[in-house]
Amino acid sequence: MAAGTATATGLRAPVPISGLRDISILRVAVITALLLLVLFGLPILNSNFWIQVNTQVAVYAITALGLGLLMGRVGLVSLGQIAVLALGAWVGARLLFATGVPFAVVLVMTGLITMVLGTLIGLPALRLSGLYLALVTLMLAGAIAVVLASTDFPNGGSGFLGHQEGGTEATSGAGTAETIRRPTIAESSDSYFRYTVIATALMFLLVLAHVRSKPGRAWAAIRQSEPAALAAGVNVTLYKLWAFALAAFITGIAGGLLAGENGVLFNYQFPTEDSIILLAVVLMGGIYSIWGAIIAGAFMRLLPELLNNWGLPADLLIILFGVGILQVLLTAPAGLIDQVPKDLRRLGRFLKRQVRGSPGQSADAAESG
Amino acid sequence: MVELGFLDLPSWSQLQPFIATGLALGGVYALSGVGMVVLYQTTGVLNLAFGAVGAMGALIAWELVNNAGMAEGLAYLVCILFGGAITLLYGAFFGAALAGRDPLVKATASLGLLLILLGTMSWIWSDKARSLTLPTSDPAFTVGEIFVNWTQLIALGLGIVVTFGTLAFLRFTNLGTAMRALANDREIAATLGVPVRKVEAQAWLVSGLLAGAAGLLLSNLVGLDAATLTFLVISSLAAALIARLRSLPITFFAALVVGLVTAMSTPWTPVSEYRQMAPFVLAVIALLWISRKREVTIPGASG
Numbered sequence: 242m243a244a245g246t247a248t249a250t251g252l253r254a255p256v257p258i259s260g261l262r263d264i265s266i267l268r269v270a271v272i273t274a275l276l277l278l279v280l281f282g283l284p285i286l287n288s289n290f291w292i293q294v295n296t297q298v299a300v301y302a303i304t305a306l307g308l309g310l311l312m313g314r315v316g317l318v319s320l321g322q323i324a325v326l327a328l329g330a331w332v333g334a335r336l337l338f339a340t341g342v343p344f345a346v347v348l349v350m351t352g353l354i355t356m357v358l359g360t361l362i363g364l365p366a367l368r369l370s371g372l373y374l375a376l377v378t379l380m381l382a383g384a385i386a387v388v389l390a391s392t393d394f395p396n397g398g399s400g401f402l403g404h405q406e407g408g409t410e411a412t413s414g415a416g417t418a419e420t421i422r423r424p425t426i427a428e429s430s431d432s433y434f435r436y437t438v439i440a441t442a443l444m445f446l447l448v449l450a451h452v453r454s455k456p457g458r459a460w461a462a463i464r465q466s467e468p469a470a471l472a473a474g475v476n477v478t479l480y481k482l483w484a485f486a487l488a489a490f491i492t493g494i495a496g497g498l499l500a501g502e503n504g505v506l507f508n509y510q511f512p513t514e515d516s517i518i519l520l521a522v523v524l525m526g527g528i529y530s531i532w533g534a535i536i537a538g539a540f541m542r543l544l545p546e547l548l549n550n551w552g553l554p555a556d557l558l559i560i561l562f563g564v565g566i567l568q569v570l571l572t573a574p575a576g577l578i579d580q581v582p583k584d585l586r587r588l589g590r591f592l593k594r595q596v597r598g599s600p601g602q603s604a605d606a607a608e609s610g
Numbered sequence: 611m612v613e614l615g616f617l618d619l620p621s622w623s624q625l626q627p628f629i630a631t632g633l634a635l636g637g638v639y640a641l642s643g644v645g646m647v648v649l650y651q652t653t654g655v656l657n658l659a660f661g662a663v664g665a666m667g668a669l670i671a672w673e674l675v676n677n678a679g680m681a682e683g684l685a686y687l688v689c690i691l692f693g694g695a696i697t698l699l700y701g702a703f704f705g706a707a708l709a710g711r712d713p714l715v716k717a718t719a720s721l722g723l724l725l726i727l728l729g730t731m732s733w734i735w736s737d738k739a740r741s742l743t744l745p746t747s748d749p750a751f752t753v754g755e756i757f758v759n760w761t762q763l764i765a766l767g768l769g770i771v772v773t774f775g776t777l778a779f780l781r782f783t784n785l786g787t788a789m790r791a792l793a794n795d796r797e798i799a800a801t802l803g804v805p806v807r808k809v810e811a812q813a814w815l816v817s818g819l820l821a822g823a824a825g826l827l828l829s830n831l832v833g834l835d836a837a838t839l840t841f842l843v844i845s846s847l848a849a850a851l852i853a854r855l856r857s858l859p860i861t862f863f864a865a866l867v868v869g870l871v872t873a874m875s876t877p878w879t880p881v882s883e884y885r886q887m888a889p890f891v892l893a894v895i896a897l898l899w900i901s902r903k904r905e906v907t908i909p910g911a912s913g
Binding site for chain 1: 656658704707708711712713714715717718719721722723724725726727728729730732733837840841844847848851883884886887889890891893894897898901
């Protein structure tokens, strides 16, 4: 392992593009091209069902981004992010039923309200050290699940809870319930998918802007050592709270988007184990790169559907995620986003060596690779 | 008459039946809490898969009794032994590999085991209602006006025996002393010649056996459902947290309080639906009280 890393760094230097200044321009161009491909390519290539799955992937990518921010940048583990997502969905659904304001405005309001709630929860919990904070978030997730099971999600009823009995029978034709509305410019699945992807891209930019500027540096200092950060003049409590607030804000927006996507919300869509599965996929995607969140979103919502499609039980995936947690913690702390390119480079070198060393064996090596 | 419905507290006679339920639940929470605290103190691992291990054991016992026709007592023994075996196996591989890491990393790794077990359970025993009724579940006798069954009595009794037995064990035996040495400082204990791996393995085994027993009892007291039993660990954790993952007697009493509060708020209508929140609420209040004067947190430090 150590020897491999040494050769890797030795070989990385002569790669021509890494030293150039226009790498960031290149990167932006590639990302923009990918985004355009996703926005216009996927709706053409995919059926209605798969577009809805992809919308879910985008929503969960935002949620994963929030958790990745907390874990990778600040070093805080939250085991209750799906509960925060459920909170966001609740607030979003209630606001969409109660008001007639544009969808985008509702989304921002949802984000802000979820942020306030998340911060209220976070403020006292932040005084606890890592393990205890994680446990408190797990407990709050359990508590929120209990509340949701009793009150249920708003379905167009009146009052603060906005829930009426039998209101969710819309599918069976009772007709009393309305579904949660979508933005007027994005009523269809395809256009709502594009709407969600653009919102997701904005959330990624928001987080990127934070990570690249003062808060990002403060978080890095806190992750290294809290006493050292405090000594260096970083307001530890403020910046930890800031990270919590930012994560809750984007997760709230994800919840609002999910409300619009699903039309009707049920509390079984937010089980407690999903918070732990989210942790698993975020770790597997990679917590030190914000792009790992996209892998995480795909793992969480696309893979189960693919498995269903192939006739395999989706429960296998939960087992795989469990193995994934252990594997990431033991051997690959930076997750797939880091590991896959590294392994591909290693494979490339291996193949090159095989080709150069003994031409007779190269065909075998290429096939086995 | 009080006019506010919220203050309409249930009368004593309404509360009485729930005392036995609460104490039984508290007993199992104490059992689990002690299992987790001893393991945490000895190895630094907070095993969040504790509930999942018990759930899987109980489901295996159900399978053995209903589909393989095994004698009930033997099946229950298998359940407890399964808990010990799987936990020991996990400890031997991952406990050792992660020994030098932060407690948070170790706890996170145990979530990996939780997911593996949960996935396996929902794959094999797809969500269908099951029940496991221990032969001790018939009403045994009455105390005053309360019906008490043997399972409830066993739950509370086992909680008491395990808590105070463990306390005595840690105090008076060589292995117990070695465990306390590890709890103080792993490196120094190793330097002084304490066989660290061996002691840790024993802690894993005992904790696993307790997980199996807790799973068996809870499947009977609460219901046999993989996800419910898996996440019931949170309730037991509440008691352990109130004791700051350190003191066994406090774990025991906190567990009884958690069990009693949860059960006895059943007849109080305004909060009845929310009674499952009691463990979380109590633990959060306790934790915030403990850490009220803290500014900076240091990885690895308790509290």
